[in-house]
Structures are given as structure tokens and as C-alpha cells.
Amino acid sequence: MADKDRDLDRRPDPDALLALATEGRRGKLTVFLGAAPGVGKTYAMLTRARRLKEEGTDIVVGLAETHGRSETASLLRGLDVLPRLKVPYKGRELEEFDLDAALARHPQVIVVDEIAHSNPETARHPKRYQDIEELIAAGIDVWTALNIQHLESLSDLVADITGVVVRERLPDTVLKNADEVVLVDLPPAELIERLKEGKVYVPESAKRATERFFRLGNLTALREIALRRTADRVDDQVVAYLRQNAIEGTWSSGERLLVCIGPGALSEKVVRVASRLATGLNAPWTVVTVEAADRETNDVAALRRVEETFRLAERLGAETKRITGNDFVRDILAFARKEHATQIVIGMSRRSGWRHLFRPSLTTALAKRAKSIGIHLVTAEKTQEPQTAKRSRRFEFAGVRRSAATAIVLVAATTALGLLIDRVVMLPNISLLFLLAVLGAAVHAGYAAALFAALLSTFAYNFFFIDPRHTLTIAAPHEVFALFVFLTAAVIAGSLASRIREQADVASVRANALQSLYDFSRKLSGTAKADDVLWAAVTQLHSSLKRSVVILTPSGPDLSVAAAWPPDTDLGVSDVTAAHWAHDKQEPAGSGTGTLPSSQFQFRPLTSPHGVVGVCGYACSDTPLDINAERALSAILDQTATAIDRARLAEQAVEQSARLEGERYREALLSSISHDLKTPLATITGAVTSLRQLGRKMSAESRDDLLQTIEEESARLARFVGNLLDMTRIEAGTLNAKRDWVDVGDMVRSSVDRARKYFPGQSIETGISPDLPLLRGDSVLLGQVLFNLLDNAVKYGGGEPVSIYARRDGEDILVSVTDLGKGVPAEDLERIFEKFYRRGRSDGRSLGTGLGLSIARGFVEAMGGRIYAESPALKKRGTRVVMRFPAAETPAEVQTR
Incomplete structure (x- = not known):
């Protein structure tokens, strides 16, 4: 394996x-x-x-x-x-x-x-x-x-x-x-x-x-x-x-340094020595620390020293890595071969003789197992050890007292239970009860308690249950062997139980942290807006850290509070100054740092691939963050910065899409104007040129035809310009429709007469209900809408008759214009009312500016009506554009009522 x-x-x-x-x-x-x-x-x-x-x-x-x-x-x-x-x-x-x-x-x-x-x-x-x-x-x-x-x-x-x-x-x-x-x-x-x-x-x-x-x-x-x-x-x-080629190890063509550090005070010196060595060799260097996979340390001060050493190494130009494993020597050498390191720089602390005898140091083990990699040892100064050793001894003494107390209580309880059982029944394997005590001590207090319990169980079993009883003397030789086997089994069982317990605790802590980060990631994945990301981040951080959290984002030259939990969190002057420092310098500031430590918050920059997107601050107290909270904070801040960057990029993409759409509209408008105005302008120019050069030689009929052409094309130009002006009024919101009494029948007749002048060969059928009521609207706008609809029907009707009908439908006045052209696909029935959308004729060409129906919708809605299209209209072809207006009561009806 x-x-x-x-x-x-x-x-x-x-x-x-x-x-x-x-x-x-x-x-x-x-x-x-x-x-x-x-x-x-x-x-x-x-x-x-x-x-x-x-x-x-x-x-x-x-x-x-x-x-x-x-x-x-x-x-x-x-x-x-x-x-x-x-x-x-x-x-x-x-x-x-x-x-x-x-x-x-x-x-x-x-x-x-x-x-x-x-x-x-x-x-x-x-x-x-x-x-x-x-x-x-x-x-x-x-x-x-x-x-x-x-x-x-x-x-x-x-x-x-x-x-x-x-x-x-x-x-x-x-x-x-x-x-x-x-x-x-x-x-x-x-x-x-x-x-x-x-x-x-x-x-x-x-x-x-x-x-x-x-x-x-x-x-x-x-x-x-x-x-x-x-x-x-x-x-x-x-x-x-x-x-x-997946070649491990190194070819000594260039130096690469791997620097190993731990929580001791010597690590800072190791990093500085490695920095000078890397500079002299012009070599890249990586600083690494190894964390135990089966146990979680509770020494917050030691973990902070590792973090501070990492930050020092990064300032000096090193790359930092973390390794998780149980065999430190094997893991360090495997990482060194993977990174093709040529030298390992590691600190060597002074150890007592008996400790070195029973367990070789990490440096000694590395020197024995490293083959083609050089080992560079950094020794400690005398002033660097006593304080660390003192703290370590104090910490170890407290742990020994807890382990001893647990072992004594469990062994005493087991002995009492064994004596009670021994009075009732004689059991030859009563020593198994003491194995339970050892396992209980291992599960409850760890390996040290298990070892104490094994030793105490050995003496208690010998004193109370092996003849001669109530002495430490063993009469039978086989009892000596049994006692030795019991002690060995107890130590091994206690060791395994304590290891399983530590691994379970570590796995539980890490599983909870991973589950929390997973839930937060899922929450961010479904969040599209930057504000939602910020609020999700502050609530998650507040839940993880149990402290007040605030996030500030740039607002012009200043920083403003974008999200905070609890929402009533206030920042003082020193807090805001620390936040600006963290944002500008891209480094932590505030409480617990060397910059503005008087602040009540510690601020950290939210750094994304595109730069700093904000600053996050959390309230500090006398109790510093433990290593798990520190890692959760770093992970959440990284995800938050990336999510904010993603949300802002999405917003920019929407804005860019809108700008591109606007550009497309402008290009379509220019293309439409240049195309649709070119023909009448060319016709007018040609007619004027012919009149100037050949007017005297032409017959009166020919001159009248040219003048009529100029008149028609000028009117056509006027309609184009009028459409553009009308669309500008609609988009600017300056269109104010009048509320006069309008006879729809008269407006239909006048619009048809006007259309017949422009399209003399086109057949236009009309149908006006005799009981058609008046409506409150603008006669000018309604006339323009009717003419636009007739003009559109003639263009796309394929030469077939065009019909316009007006009738009453319940409480509404219904006006419809129908052509018998090829019709409009169902998916385009709404699009034909968009600006610059133009349907192709049977010959593939498009006519007009694509503004007629868009202007018609704007005018109809300004008068309180509704307009829509239906296709097919008659005999599985054609298009019908329908307008509905609320019928108004006439003054006579009002008076009668």
C-alpha cells in the first residue's frame, strides 16, 4: 500500500x-x-x-x-x-x-x-x-x-x-x-x-x-x-x-533550500539564517512546518509563533507551506524530493542526554535518512531556550497532574469493584477489569493517563489479588510472567486507545470546520450580488468567531461600512484609521498588530486576484483566536474576496452587455438612417438636377412628374425624421398625451385617406361600427399610430388588400389593422414592437427604420391603451395588429346618468 x-x-x-x-x-x-x-x-x-x-x-x-x-x-x-x-x-x-x-x-x-x-x-x-x-x-x-x-x-x-x-x-x-x-x-x-x-x-x-x-x-x-x-x-x-518526468530528488545544477520550522523561539533565527544563505546562493527557498495528522495542539502561543515566523519568511521572500503527517522525517524528505531541494535548513536545540538516548532528535533522523540532500543545522543561543523550556515544563506539569488524578480515580474504583466481586465469586481473570481502567483513562485523558493507570493497575493487582496478598511479593513464577504480560498489554491498549481518541477529536474538529466552510461555499455559490455576499460573510464570521464583525468597502476615496453583525456595530476614529491602513498597505492593522494596536478591532484586507476589494474587521478581546478560528477566518476571507470579485465582474458584465446593446442600437440606427434616407435623397437630388439641366427641354407633364416625385420623397424624409423625433420623446419621457374627446371613426377615415395618397395603387378596406363611442385621447398621436400601422401593413402585405376595422368590444374600443402577407412567427410577435426590429419581405430585404411599431406602442400606452399583434390573421397567413382603448362616457351620457 x-x-x-x-x-x-x-x-x-x-x-x-x-x-x-x-x-x-x-x-x-x-x-x-x-x-x-x-x-x-x-x-x-x-x-x-x-x-x-x-x-x-x-x-x-x-x-x-x-x-x-x-x-x-x-x-x-x-x-x-x-x-x-x-x-x-x-x-x-x-x-x-x-x-x-x-x-x-x-x-x-x-x-x-x-x-x-x-x-x-x-x-x-x-x-x-x-x-x-x-x-x-x-x-x-x-x-x-x-x-x-x-x-x-x-x-x-x-x-x-x-x-x-x-x-x-x-x-x-x-x-x-x-x-x-x-x-x-x-x-x-x-x-x-x-x-x-x-x-x-x-x-x-x-x-x-x-x-x-x-x-x-x-x-x-x-x-x-x-x-x-x-x-x-x-x-x-x-x-x-x-x-x-516525475523525477524526485534533485540534480545539483542549482541550489534550492527547504527550511523547517516549529513553534520554538529558534525558528525565527532559522528563517533569518536561511534568508542570508538563499541570498548568497541566489537560490529559491521554501519554509515548511509539519503538523500532526492525529492530534490537535492546544498551545495557542506556539501556534501564533509559527504564524509570526511564516509572516517573517514571506516578508523575506520565501514561499510558505504546511505539511500534515505523522512521520515527520519521512514527510519532510518526501516534500524535499518533490520540490527538488538541495539543502534542508533546520534548527538544532539542546536536548538532555537521556532524551537523546531514548528518542533521537529530528535533525539526527534527517541526517541518517537524507541521501543526496545536504543538512544545514542552525544552533540555538543560550538566551533563546530557558523561557521556552520553562513554559513547556509548566505546561507539561499541569498535564501530568490531570493525567495522574484521572488514573488514580479509575484504578481506585476498579480495585474496589474487583474486591467486591472477589468476595462473591473467585475469578482467575479479574485482571481484565484493570484493562478497562487503562482503556478508560486513555479515552478520557490521553496517553499519559493510560500509562499511569497501567502502572498503578499493575501494583494494585499485585497487592490485592496475587498471593501472598497485601504485599508486593510474588510467590509463583507464572504470576510474574502474567503480571509482565498484563503490564505490556495495558500499555499497548492504552496507547492505541489514546491514539484513537486523539484522532477522533481531531477528525471531529476538522469535519465541523469543513462542514462550515462547505455550507458557506454553497451559500456564496447561489449569491449573485456583492451586498448579499457581504452579509453572508459577516453572519458566517460572527457564527464562527463569536465576535462582532464588520466589512468595509471602497466608496470613492473613503471606506464605508457595507455590512456588520450585529448591525449596530460602531467604529471609532482609531478603528477607521486602522481599516484605511489595512486597505492601503494590504496588511493586518489594529488590535493585536504592530499598527494602531489601540483599536478595538483587527482589520484584514480582502484580497482578490484583481486587488483589494475591501477590509474585514473583527472585535478583539483578551482571548486571542485559536488556530482553528484563525484558519476559518483566513478561509472565509479568501472565499469572500473571490465571491465579491466574481459578483462585481458579473455586474460589470451586465453593464458591458448593456453598453454593447446600446452600441448595437446606435449602429442599427445609423445603418437604418443611412440606408433609408439615401434613397429619397438620391431621388430628390436626381430630380432637381434634371430640372436644372433639362427643365426647358422637358414637357410640362415630365416636369410635373419630377416635382411630384420631389414632393413625395420629401414627405417620406419628413416621416423618417418625425419617427426619430417621436422615439426620442418617448425614451426621454417628455411625451404628454392630451385628453380630448376623439371620434375614432373620423380618425380612421382621415388616416385611410392619407394612406391612399401615399399608396395610390393599394386596396384598403375599412369597417367602422355605427355605435362606436368616443374616447379620451390625443387625436394627433392616434392619427400617427393609425398611419404607421397602415404603412407597415402595406409594406409587408405583399400587394394584398389591407383592412382596418373599428368596433366596440364590451367596455373597450377595438381598432385592428390586418394585412395578408406571409405573417410573423409566434416567437417574434412581441419582438416586432422593439426598436430597430425589421421583418424581411418575401424578397429577403427589410424596409423602414424599424421604429414604426415601437412608436405606435409608445403612443398607445401614453393614451392608456394596449397594442399587440396576432398571426396568422386570415386563411393561415397575414398579421393583425390590435389596439384596445377604454371607452369614455360622453358628456350627454354623464348628464343622463
Whole structure:
């Protein structure tokens, strides 16, 4: 079983395998790295390119800067060179790399020199390394050159060394993510000699460079930096290979430190020593602590010391981890091999001789079992031990007293019960009663009580039940053996029972914590709003910590209370100041910290992947949080920050969707206006031009036709503009409908007459009920609605007759306009009233701006009516638009009533 678990632990790292799989879908980046200009990066790159060209590789030179060096320029002969893109810039013409031409050519390998170069403002990307990233994403391998001083993280260091501020910079991740780094090195003395010979710059520039940048000390320092960066890059490749192939242990190509700490005072010194050691070796380091899987410690002070040591390690640049297990040595070594550590740094405290004799120290066990990993021991100073030892002895003495009392009570009770039974009946196995006492002590008070109970049971059994009784003398030899077996069995049984009891307690505590976090996670998963997340968080924290909790979120430049439990929780001036500090500095502040400890609350930042989203504070008291509460607090704060970030992203997505919808409407409006106004404008322009140029030569009938066309198209333009203005009034809420007496029959007749003028060949049927009552409304708006409906019916009626009917239906006046076109699908019956929605005709084209029915709905609702559509209307085709208005009582009816 152990071998199976070990095989599972040795599986390849998933992240490393994913990175390896991704490489096959992208191009590869090769960087020719140098310490300074003139070391031969471009020369080495072109030399290698010529060799690949001779081998038949499709390689192209996208851009190569020769800087006037004849030796480098000669290498371009015989290579495919892309023409440069000429870009106007401030009155002159620049020659830049043509990215689009390179993508269109799509070679197997392309050479693009000077990756740190900045592109002109008109280019697609501001930096050349971004052009190269696009080439790599397209599956093209790229070769480029880079001087070490162009890395962003080294800009200030290079400025201090050389006195020259490098303006062309690029992120360090470009070099870190490169598939291959080729170091082109040249001793500083040779580089200076090449500079003097004019092989780097022209003589005037070479003289200035020698006086400022190209000094022996500068070049030596830059060379060291380039060598170190290349070594670090190679070391990363080694680690990636180890993880991809699930190779445990390490190859001593680079140092990696694993630092082991505990609750003792020595841990702080161990971390500081490890930090200095990692800095000197330029090595990454990880600080780890091992927690027992089968028991939960109650020493809150010790747990706080571990947390403080972790925070110190993180400030010094370490990564922190926690390991859970029972065999500390095995777990530490397994983790070290998994992380490919080369050295383990651990503290060695002084131990008494008898303790070392019976139980070897952790450092001794590590030294024996570690094979290829070095052990670095940090010894304690004399001033670091007494206080810790004193506290430990005091704690142990209190535990011994409790264990002894439990053992004495249980053994005494068992002895009394045994004597009572012995008077009634003679039992040869009465010793089993004392095993129950040992098990009871183990379950009730732990291993120490079980051990005391086993010893006391041995003496009590011997004194009261083994002949000769009431003495410690044993007459029969077999009784000695039985007593020894009893003592051994009692110790083993007590040990197992105490272990089971401790594991059950730990499992119960952790199960409760996991259940609480699970319930909280489920609650957050169903919460979509940030406010709901905040209230769920404060109630959960209040339930877990049994303290007042408050969450503040940014509101402009200030912080405001977004949620608190109890709701009447108040914050003082020092509390608000501590909250601002925690938010601005992204570190805990307030009570129990080194910042504003006078505050009644301790505030912690809510940090999400997108930054700090708020601050959470909890009331402090004389009793600090135990380790379980501390872990619950950290877990809830992390989940809360992520949930707030998710909720805000969802809100932003909704806002963005609304903006995109608005953009879609605006684009549709512009498209509709440009399309629908273009035809009448073109017709009017053509008619006016014909009248001006040929008016005298045309007959009177032809001129009248052109004038009529201008009149009709002008009216059409007026309708379009009127529709836009009406929609603007509806959306702005400035539409005020009149409440006059309106004769619906007269409005139907006038609208039909108007429509027949615009559509002289269209058949329009009318039907008006003679008992049609008046309605209270706006005659202008109603006339516009009726004409819009008739206009819409004519457009989509397919040349068939259009009918309009008005009748009374109970307490309502019903007006319907019906066409016999192809109809409207059921799912679109509501959409036809949306802005810019246009149905296609039988020939596939759409007519109008898509505003007519939307305006009709706005006008009808402004007059207190309702409008809807039905389809099919007649004979399984056509569309009927129906309006319903409440019928009004006439003045005569009111007077009669």
C-alpha cells in the first residue's frame, strides 16, 4: 500500500505537462542574449540562419540591424529578406519590421532583431516583442537578439552601474518564457578593442561610447549579470524537465533550500539564517512546518509563533507551506524530493542526554535518512531556550497532574469493584477489569493517563489479588510472567486507545470546520450580488468567531461600512484609521498588530486576484483566536474576496452587455438612417438636377412628374425624421398625451385617406361600427399610430388588400389593422414592437427604420391603451395588429346618468 501511495505521489506535475502540451501548438522563441552591443549577437544569429538555410529549412530574415558592420551585412547574402515597411514619422520616413508581410509569408523560422525596440505610434503594437508574440501565436519560430540591460527589472541596476538610463525596456517574462536562450559572450577587453577598431560603432560614436558606457568595470558587471540570468534560465529548464518526468530528488545544477520550522523561539533565527544563505546562493527557498495528522495542539502561543515566523519568511521572500503527517522525517524528505531541494535548513536545540538516548532528535533522523540532500543545522543561543523550556515544563506539569488524578480515580474504583466481586465469586481473570481502567483513562485523558493507570493497575493487582496478598511479593513464577504480560498489554491498549481518541477529536474538529466552510461555499455559490455576499460573510464570521464583525468597502476615496453583525456595530476614529491602513498597505492593522494596536478591532484586507476589494474587521478581546478560528477566518476571507470579485465582474458584465446593446442600437440606427434616407435623397437630388439641366427641354407633364416625385420623397424624409423625433420623446419621457374627446371613426377615415395618397395603387378596406363611442385621447398621436400601422401593413402585405376595422368590444374600443402577407412567427410577435426590429419581405430585404411599431406602442400606452399583434390573421397567413382603448362616457351620457 505504501508503494502504491509513493507511486501516486511521483506522478508528473500537471502544470508542467500542460506547459509542455501547449508548446506544440505555438512557435518557439530563441533569444540570443548578450551583455552589451557589439558582442556578436546578430552575427551569431545570421550565421546559424545560413546553416539552417543550407539544410533546407524555410527561414526568412524579417529584420536584421547590421549597424553598418560589413561582416554582419555580408551574412545576409543568400538569405530571404522581407522588405521593410516605410512609415512616415515627424517629417521623415522610418523603415520598420512588416508584421503583416511576415504573417502572410508564414515561414518556418523568422529572424527579427532587437526585440526591445519600440514601434511607431501608428503600428499595431507599441513594442516589437508584442509583434514577436503574435508571430509565435501564429506557429512561427522566432529568433531575436537582446542585450541584458533592456530587462525591466535591471533598469535601475544598470543605471547605477553605467550611469546610463536605458529607455528601451521589456518585461522579464519575455526572457523567462523563451524556449531557448543562446548566450553570446565576449571578454570585455576584446569588446573594447573591437570598439576602438570601429567594428561596433562609427569612430565618433565609438569615442563617446568608450567614455561613458563601454568601460571595463561596466562591461564586467553586465557580463556577470548576463551569465547569472542565463544560468537561472537553464536551471528553470532543469526543474521543468524533472517535473514533467516525475523525477524526485534533485540534480545539483542549482541550489534550492527547504527550511523547517516549529513553534520554538529558534525558528525565527532559522528563517533569518536561511534568508542570508538563499541570498548568497541566489537560490529559491521554501519554509515548511509539519503538523500532526492525529492530534490537535492546544498551545495557542506556539501556534501564533509559527504564524509570526511564516509572516517573517514571506516578508523575506520565501514561499510558505504546511505539511500534515505523522512521520515527520519521512514527510519532510518526501516534500524535499518533490520540490527538488538541495539543502534542508533546520534548527538544532539542546536536548538532555537521556532524551537523546531514548528518542533521537529530528535533525539526527534527517541526517541518517537524507541521501543526496545536504543538512544545514542552525544552533540555538543560550538566551533563546530557558523561557521556552520553562513554559513547556509548566505546561507539561499541569498535564501530568490531570493525567495522574484521572488514573488514580479509575484504578481506585476498579480495585474496589474487583474486591467486591472477589468476595462473591473467585475469578482467575479479574485482571481484565484493570484493562478497562487503562482503556478508560486513555479515552478520557490521553496517553499519559493510560500509562499511569497501567502502572498503578499493575501494583494494585499485585497487592490485592496475587498471593501472598497485601504485599508486593510474588510467590509463583507464572504470576510474574502474567503480571509482565498484563503490564505490556495495558500499555499497548492504552496507547492505541489514546491514539484513537486523539484522532477522533481531531477528525471531529476538522469535519465541523469543513462542514462550515462547505455550507458557506454553497451559500456564496447561489449569491449573485456583492451586498448579499457581504452579509453572508459577516453572519458566517460572527457564527464562527463569536465576535462582532464588520466589512468595509471602497466608496470613492473613503471606506464605508457595507455590512456588520450585529448591525449596530460602531467604529471609532482609531478603528477607521486602522481599516484605511489595512486597505492601503494590504496588511493586518489594529488590535493585536504592530499598527494602531489601540483599536478595538483587527482589520484584514480582502484580497482578490484583481486587488483589494475591501477590509474585514473583527472585535478583539483578551482571548486571542485559536488556530482553528484563525484558519476559518483566513478561509472565509479568501472565499469572500473571490465571491465579491466574481459578483462585481458579473455586474460589470451586465453593464458591458448593456453598453454593447446600446452600441448595437446606435449602429442599427445609423445603418437604418443611412440606408433609408439615401434613397429619397438620391431621388430628390436626381430630380432637381434634371430640372436644372433639362427643365426647358422637358414637357410640362415630365416636369410635373419630377416635382411630384420631389414632393413625395420629401414627405417620406419628413416621416423618417418625425419617427426619430417621436422615439426620442418617448425614451426621454417628455411625451404628454392630451385628453380630448376623439371620434375614432373620423380618425380612421382621415388616416385611410392619407394612406391612399401615399399608396395610390393599394386596396384598403375599412369597417367602422355605427355605435362606436368616443374616447379620451390625443387625436394627433392616434392619427400617427393609425398611419404607421397602415404603412407597415402595406409594406409587408405583399400587394394584398389591407383592412382596418373599428368596433366596440364590451367596455373597450377595438381598432385592428390586418394585412395578408406571409405573417410573423409566434416567437417574434412581441419582438416586432422593439426598436430597430425589421421583418424581411418575401424578397429577403427589410424596409423602414424599424421604429414604426415601437412608436405606435409608445403612443398607445401614453393614451392608456394596449397594442399587440396576432398571426396568422386570415386563411393561415397575414398579421393583425390590435389596439384596445377604454371607452369614455360622453358628456350627454354623464348628464343622463
